[in-house]
Amino acid sequence: MAKLQVAIDLLSTTEALALVAKIAPYIDIIELGTPLIKQEGLAVVTAMKAAYPDKLVFADLKTMDAGELEADIAFKAGADLVTVLGAAGDATIAGAIKAGKAHGKGVVVDTIGVADRVKRAQEAIALGAEFVELHAGLDEQWTAGYSIQVLIDEAAKAGVPVSIAGGVNINNVAAVIKAGAIVAVAGAAIYGAEDPAAAAKSLREAIDAVA
Numbered sequence: 001m002a003k004l005q006v007a008i009d010l011l012s013t014t015e016a017l018a019l020v021a022k023i024a025p026y027i028d029i030i031e032l033g034t035p036l037i038k039q040e041g042l043a044v045v046t047a048m049k050a051a052y053p054d055k056l057v058f059a060d061l062k063t064m065d066a067g068e069l070e071a072d073i074a075f076k077a078g079a080d081l082v083t084v085l086g087a088a089g090d091a092t093i094a095g096a097i098k099a100g101k102a103h104g105k106g107v108v109v110d111t112i113g114v115a116d117r118v119k120r121a122q123e124a125i126a127l128g129a130e131f132v133e134l135h136a137g138l139d140e141q142w143t144a145g146y147s148i149q150v151l152i153d154e155a156a157k158a159g160v161p162v163s164i165a166g167g168v169n170i171n172n173v174a175a176v177i178k179a180g181a182i183v184a185v186a187g188a189a190i191y192g193a194e195d196p197a198a199a200a201k202s203l204r205e206a207i208d209a210v211a
Helices: 013-026 034-040 043-051 067-077 090-103 117-127 149-158 173-178 196-210
Strands: 003-008 029-032 056-063 081-085 106-110 131-135 162-165 183-186
Touching: 003 013, 003 162, 003 196, 013 034, 013 043, 013 196, 029 043, 034 043, 034 056, 043 056, 043 067, 056 067, 056 106, 067 081, 067 090, 081 090, 090 106, 090 117, 106 117, 117 131, 117 149, 131 149, 131 183, 149 162, 149 173, 173 183, 173 196, 183 196
Parallel strands: 003 029, 003 183, 029 056, 056 081, 081 106, 106 131, 131 162, 162 183
Antiparallel strands: none
């Protein structure tokens, strides 16, 4: 069954906890975004895991170096999944995966900024990543001519476990799952909605209808 991941780009632990309180029944993975972690530190990870021990807590560190050390710090703080950038060297990714194995947890490789996302996804899975995030960041999404269809097409080509992040919403989430993504990552479609619970419920139902 495909999973729904909420990407939380709010800037306080209080706001993040309040959001998850509304949407928890409908989501599988709670992603604490890079700006949130930079603002609040890994204490936000610890607080979220304590509040929702049954959910997977995803620390979006976007590690570029010192893979084993940074992943170890996040896992000790309560993260179930941490991100390493696909643009990082193989040694950095492998180091983070080593830490993941030591803790019985997982590493997700984020392809933001990678030119050939499909090739890097295949390489990252070979290194032992849990899954690879085919990711168009906020700045890329705001660029004229951007379409999530690029990521959907890449997921279908990759042939390895991937998530898609880059403007997932109720209009495209079914296509995301049909392309083979095992996780759909929704950010603003949930936290920016007038009714986040209703938005998350709709996404969950759309995913489950495909799976």
